[in-house]
Amino acid sequence: MSKPKRGRSLWNLPSRGRGTCPVCHSTRIKLLYPRTKTDGTAVKVCKRCDKAPQSKVDAISAS
Structure with missing residues (x-):
């Protein structure tokens, strides 16, 4: 059976x-996973x- 709601929540995000x-x-690439820096x-x-x-993750520059 098909799943019509799969991925629907991505439509509300900017750039899907x-x-x-x-x-x-x-x-x-999909950016869906939150990580917290130190x-x-x-x-x-x-x-x-x-x-x-x-x-x-901590090496990411603040931009």
Whole structure:
């Protein structure tokens, strides 16, 4: 049976939830996973970088 609501929540996000991952710099990839840097700021990363070590997430420049 088909699932008509699958992925529907992405339609409300800017650019359908896609962008450039701040950790691995992949372009046009879904940024759905929130990670928190050590200083407390939250960033959205891709699925692969969701499991990245905290040191890589902290290395993201403030832009």
